[in-house]
Amino acid sequence: MPHFTVHISESALDEAAEEGLIRGLADAVGSVYGERFGRLAAVDLLGIPPHRRGIGGKPAGPAGPNVTLSLREAAYRHPGVPNAPARLIGAITDAVAGVLGEQVREQVTVALLAVPEGRSGVGGRAA
Numbered sequence: 001m002p003h004f005t006v007h008i009s010e011s012a013l014d015e016a017a018e019e020g021l022i023r024g025l026a027d028a029v030g031s032v033y034g035e036r037f038g039r040l041a042a043v044d045l046l047g048i049p050p051h052r053r054g055i056g057g058k059p060a061g062p063a064g065p066n067v068t069l070s071l072r073e074a075a076y077r078h079p080g081v082p083n084a085p086a087r088l089i090g091a092i093t094d095a096v097a098g099v100l101g102e103q104v105r106e107q108v109t110v111a112l113l114a115v116p117e118g119r120s121g122v123g124g125r126a127a
Contacts, residue, residue, distance in 0.1 A: 064107020
């Protein structure tokens with residue numbers, strides 16, 4: 001199951017942004033792997049209070065979102081989905097900029113985490 005964790009400035013989150021990011025990120029992964037896969041996406045939005053984030057050893061202003069996607073390792077090299085990592089990074093960035101505005105595009109960071117087979121589970125069973 002695709003799982004997104006988004007660290008974002010608390011001030012950027014309102015009801016419209018929350019709903020838009022949740023929908024947009026699910027749609028982003030669905031645009032790469034198919035709509036059915038997008039319906040499985042879980043999204044956690046974690047608001048960071050002002051002055052609780054720093055860059056280069058200094059407190060930062062409202063920083064762009066840091067998006068992490070965790071997926072099974074094999075999904076990133078699926079033969080039916082060429083260039084999956086690059087496509088995901090582009091689609092995720094487009095989704096965030098589409099919700100928060102183009103001014104954040106250059107600040108959006110995306111990390112793709114690969115979960116090895118057997119290292120995740122649902123309902124107490126390894127998957």
